[in-house]
Amino acid sequence: MAALNRVLRTRGLLSSSYTSAACRSYSPAASESERKFSFVGSIGNNKIPRKDPSERNVQWVFLGCPGVGKGTYASRLSNLLGVPHIATGDLVRDELSSKGPLSQKLAEIVNQGKLVSDEIIISLLSKRLEAGEANGESGFILDGFPRTIRQAEILEGVTDIDLVVNLKLREDILVEKCLGRRICTQCGKNFNIANINVKAENGNPGIYMAPLPPPAGCESKLITRADDTEEVVKQRLRIYNEMSQPVEGFYRSRGMLMEFDLPGGIPESWPKLLHALNLDQEEKQSVAA
Numbered sequence: 001m002a003a004l005n006r007v008l009r010t011r012g013l014l015s016s017s018y019t020s021a022a023c024r025s026y027s028p029a030a031s032e033s034e035r036k037f038s039f040v041g042s043i044g045n046n047k048i049p050r051k052d053p054s055e056r057n058v059q060w061v062f063l064g065c066p067g068v069g070k071g072t073y074a075s076r077l078s079n080l081l082g083v084p085h086i087a088t089g090d091l092v093r094d095e096l097s098s099k100g101p102l103s104q105k106l107a108e109i110v111n112q113g114k115l116v117s118d119e120i121i122i123s124l125l126s127k128r129l130e131a132g133e134a135n136g137e138s139g140f141i142l143d144g145f146p147r148t149i150r151q152a153e154i155l156e157g158v159t160d161i162d163l164v165v166n167l168k169l170r171e172d173i174l175v176e177k178c179l180g181r182r183i184c185t186q187c188g189k190n191f192n193i194a195n196i197n198v199k200a201e202n203g204n205p206g207i208y209m210a211p212l213p214p215p216a217g218c219e220s221k222l223i224t225r226a227d228d229t230e231e232v233v234k235q236r237l238r239i240y241n242e243m244s245q246p247v248e249g250f251y252r253s254r255g256m257l258m259e260f261d262l263p264g265g266i267p268e269s270w271p272k273l274l275h276a277l278n279l280d281q282e283e284k285q286s287v288a289a
């Protein structure tokens with residue numbers, strides 16, 4: 001917490017006791033100029049105006065079960081919007097591979113599909129935010145955080161989230177997708193060898209998700225995450241339902257949650273997600289550029 005507290009104090013957002021009273025309104029279907037917000041952070045007895053979103057980049061959160069594609073879509077949006085994509089799972093894996101003092105403890109937790117403690121995850125996130133701040137970053141798309149109500153409350157206490165996107169997909173497909181995930185040890189990119197083709201049944205639509213095969217240069221360097229075994233994935237899904245699903249309710253009750261049912265693979269889902277976020281224009285401009 002110390003590092004996060006330092007960042008937040010320098011931003012005038014934290015005192016030893018803080019409460020948040022962020023008032024916001026967001027309509028994903030509204031145009032950029034219509035996106036008006038008003039923010040007031042209340043810290044102790046002092047009212048502290050928070051940074052107007054028109055003066056900073058977006059601050060979004062991506063929620064969703066393991067394997068749903070949070071990383072894929074958050075990363076694409078971060079490229080489109082020019083904001084950092086901050087995935088706490090990546091921060092945990094970086095810490096694991098650094099073989100630092102925390103790595104042994106983290107490996108045990110992660111490989112059992114359990115959640116890392118709020119304290120550790122906040123410390124990793126705060127270090128990442130501090131580094132970003134030093135590099136002049138503005139805005140973020142958070143992926144994998146918050147995952148508990150306590151994390152959501154801490155985040156709400158220190159900054160304003162403009163929008164929370166909740167990606168959804170059937171559970172049997174989630175397991176298949178996790179088992180098909182591969183990472184290239186050289187370029188670090190994610191691929192997926194699962195070929196998902198579920199027929200329409202009992203009124204449920206069919207879903208087709210083509211594999212995302214690696215290029216020839218990566219083929220011999222692929223690894224599977226140690227926590228992507230069937231047993232651990234199922235455990236992560238159970239923990240998601242118990243600990244993280246309440247976070248959806250937290251944001252739903254604040255009117256911040258945009259639900260998005262993935263209709264298929266990237267070619268089908270990406271344009272629909274952009275449309276739901278009213279970003280079709282931004283995509284056209286970036287393709288033309």
Ligand SMILES: Nc1ncnc2c1ncn2[C@@H]1O[C@H](COP(=O)(O)OP(=O)(O)O)[C@@H](O)[C@H]1O
Nearest residue numbers: 066067088089092110114115116121144145147
């Ligand atoms: N916000 C968080 N709180 C606690 N643990 C986390 C958090 N983010 C990531 N982790 C840990 O890192 C692991 C991998 O996270 P992630 O890459 O986001 O996986 P997933 O595919 O389950 O979404 C999680 O299973 C958990 O142990």
